[in-house]
Amino acid sequence: MSKTITLRRRVEAAGRRTAEALRRFFRRRGVFVVNLIGSPGSGKTSLLEAAAPRLRGKAAVIQGDLETDEDKRRIERVGLPAYQINTISGCHLDVGQIRRAVGQLPLDNARFLFIENVGNLVCPASFEIGEDIKVAVVSVTEGDDKPAKYPVALRVAAAMVLTKTDLLPHLRCDIERMERDAVVANPELRVFRCSARTGEGVDALLDWLEEVAARR
Amino acid sequence: MSKTITLRRRVEAAGRRTAEALRRFFRRRGVFVVNLIGSPGSGKTSLLEAAAPRLRGKAAVIQGDLETDEDKRRIERVGLPAYQINTISGCHLDVGQIRRAVGQLPLDNARFLFIENVGNLVCPASFEIGEDIKVAVVSVTEGDDKPAKYPVALRVAAAMVLTKTDLLPHLRCDIERMERDAVVANPELRVFRCSARTGEGVDALLDWLEEVAARR
Numbered sequence: 402m403s404k405t406i407t408l409r410r411r412v413e414a415a416g417r418r419t420a421e422a423l424r425r426f427f428r429r430r431g432v433f434v435v436n437l438i439g440s441p442g443s444g445k446t447s448l449l450e451a452a453a454p455r456l457r458g459k460a461a462v463i464q465g466d467l468e469t470d471e472d473k474r475r476i477e478r479v480g481l482p483a484y485q486i487n488t489i490s491g492c493h494l495d496v497g498q499i500r501r502a503v504g505q506l507p508l509d510n511a512r513f514l515f516i517e518n519v520g521n522l523v524c525p526a527s528f529e530i531g532e533d534i535k536v537a538v539v540s541v542t543e544g545d546d547k548p549a550k551y552p553v554a555l556r557v558a559a560a561m562v563l564t565k566t567d568l569l570p571h572l573r574c575d576i577e578r579m580e581r582d583a584v585v586a587n588p589e590l591r592v593f594r595c596s597a598r599t600g601e602g603v604d605a606l607l608d609w610l611e612e613v614a615a616r617r
Numbered sequence: 618m619s620k621t622i623t624l625r626r627r628v629e630a631a632g633r634r635t636a637e638a639l640r641r642f643f644r645r646r647g648v649f650v651v652n653l654i655g656s657p658g659s660g661k662t663s664l665l666e667a668a669a670p671r672l673r674g675k676a677a678v679i680q681g682d683l684e685t686d687e688d689k690r691r692i693e694r695v696g697l698p699a700y701q702i703n704t705i706s707g708c709h710l711d712v713g714q715i716r717r718a719v720g721q722l723p724l725d726n727a728r729f730l731f732i733e734n735v736g737n738l739v740c741p742a743s744f745e746i747g748e749d750i751k752v753a754v755v756s757v758t759e760g761d762d763k764p765a766k767y768p769v770a771l772r773v774a775a776a777m778v779l780t781k782t783d784l785l786p787h788l789r790c791d792i793e794r795m796e797r798d799a800v801v802a803n804p805e806l807r808v809f810r811c812s813a814r815t816g817e818g819v820d821a822l823l824d825w826l827e828e829v830a831a832r833r
Contacts, residue, residue: 440656441738441767442759466766467739490769492708492739520767522657523683523708523737542758542781543658550682551657551736553706565758571787 416529419496423503423531427514433614434514434531438554439538441520444564446472447597448538448606449515453479455607460513461506465494472517482507493525494518500531512614522547526554533617534559541565545575552586559613560591562606567596632745635712639719639747643730649830650730652746654770655754657736660780662688663813664754664822665731669695671823676729677722681710688733698723709741710734716747728830738763742770749833750775757781761791768802775829776807778822783812 427434437445449462453476462483464472473485484502486494499516508514516532518525526535537558539547542565548555555561561583563576580592591609595602643650653661665678669692678699680688689701700718702710715732724730732748734741742751753774755763758781764771771777777799779792796808807825811818 440658440736440759441763442656442756467769469762469766471762471766490739490743492737519739520656521708521737521739523706523735524740527706540658540758542756542784543656546685546687547657550685550687553683568758568784568787571784 416496420529420531423496423500427531430508432508432511432514433617434533436530436532436535437515437517437538438525438535440522440543443538443540444597445517445538446475448562448564448595449476450479451597451600451603452607453481456481459511460515461508461511463499463502463516465517465519488519492519492521493528494530495528496530522551522554526557537561539563541569541572541574541576545578548579548582548586555583555586555590558590560593562593562595564595566594566601567598632712635716636745636747639712639716643747646724648724648727648730649833650748652748652751653731653733653754654741654751656738659754659756660813661733661754662691664778664780664811665692666695667813667816667819668823669697672697675727676731677724677727679715679718679732681733681735704735708735708737709744710746711744712746738767738770742773753777755779757785757788757790757792761794764795764798764802771799771802771806774806776809778809778811780811782810782817783814
């Protein structure tokens, strides 16, 4: 077992070095990288679709899913360049996949690169893939106990986006409890309430991202 | 790297042997074990709450979450014995955790043991924890593309439960597409539509589970 652990640590250290090299590559090009983490169906792609009108011409997207290129096609339909990674059974994107994807995307005018991780609120939190910040996406339809029960992603994220707020009238969901528990997990966390359907909160989120990217 | 892989294979083989021993233990006692797999907030606990009136006196529950014992308390409130496992950052339950939990639960009159895995539609699909069957839980609020994009759990499951159907009138969700894609992933899969709120489909699911348990 100790050999496994030693070798795993070496692999992890190599991953962190590659992530750091990738981060420097993005910085030189002025690309701010956002790693979107959330369960399958938390609304990550819909959020990018809703944000597309303001992102067009200055953002690119990498999509991670087990299978299909549906998300790539959705993103291209709203006018953003996209690259799909299929992990088949892999539960998170790794830095090698991002390094290979980057060569396939037009980043020359990109101010932002959004990496939509594999739908999974747990594992992607543990991996650096060259991003500047992680943003956790949690839908209100998942229930108001989720930030308390799954705080791992929130601890490493700069922001949490609560999505699908248009459905709140039909749910028993105490959104304020979600916000309170999230800030207990990470007192530095910024919280946004968004609906991709109505557009609520999308501008506030993008304003904040531009501000953070400018400060870097 | 090859040493890592060899050692990992040995650990996996040991896990499978423990799972097989645990399965034999449950069989001797006449306990049918259901491993519930689904994203955080897919409605696994709510489904058990809705099924509790028929399960009382003949079922026990093991809860897996990163943190909190909320689910244990919810299950106990509806009259079923429950044991909570907190994985902290672990993305799935493992067979050692189940073995230790079993000693803490009253299984003498139990016909069923439900193991609610950590909220994650990907990783728990790869691990045997002594169960007779896996049941995948997917909520309609996650979007109708989820069975196509996350087929891993469906391939190893005996049934898929589509939850939160009471919300369908408020969603753009083609539930028939979910069913079609799921059966493409696994032609043997049984599909149930359930609402924990209205009770829709819960009896049909329990009838089927009793039938499958009796056939074993």
